[in-house]
Amino acid sequence: MLVRLGQVGVLQPATVARAFRTFARSWRKSEPEPIRDDKGFGAFETPRRFKQLVWRAVGEELISPVRAAALLNEPLAAVERQISGPATR
Numbered sequence: 740m741l742v743r744l745g746q747v748g749v750l751q752p753a754t755v756a757r758a759f760r761t762f763a764r765s766w767r768k769s770e771p772e773p774i775r776d777d778k779g780f781g782a783f784e785t786p787r788r789f790k791q792l793v794w795r796a797v798g799e800e801l802i803s804p805v806r807a808a809a810l811l812n813e814p815l816a817a818v819e820r821q822i823s824g825p826a827t828r
Contacts (some may be wrong), residue, residue, distance in 0.1 A: 797822065 741763060745755035773823050797818075798800045804822060808815040 741750070741755050741758050744750045745752055790811060793802070793807050797804060797807045802810075804818050805815060808818040813817065
């Protein structure tokens with residue numbers, strides 16, 4: 740998390756470097772706490788990148804809806820419903 744905060748500009752590079760020289764020195768070998776699915780950040784954070792990439796590929800017509808359904812492990816009807824958008828009245 741320290742590295743990412745430095746990458747996005749929240750922390751100065753010198754601050755990140757100092758943190759790793761002092762209290763976070765042991766983190767280079769192991770995480771301070773394992774990330775669990777049911778506690779902390781793991782409880783509310785879910786990966787979305789793959790799904791976003793699949794939908795982008797569908798939008799750019801790089802893959803078919805059938806392939807998208809297979810990659811997303813969803814029924815083809817659900818994927819086609821999402822492609823067509825909300826129903827008009």
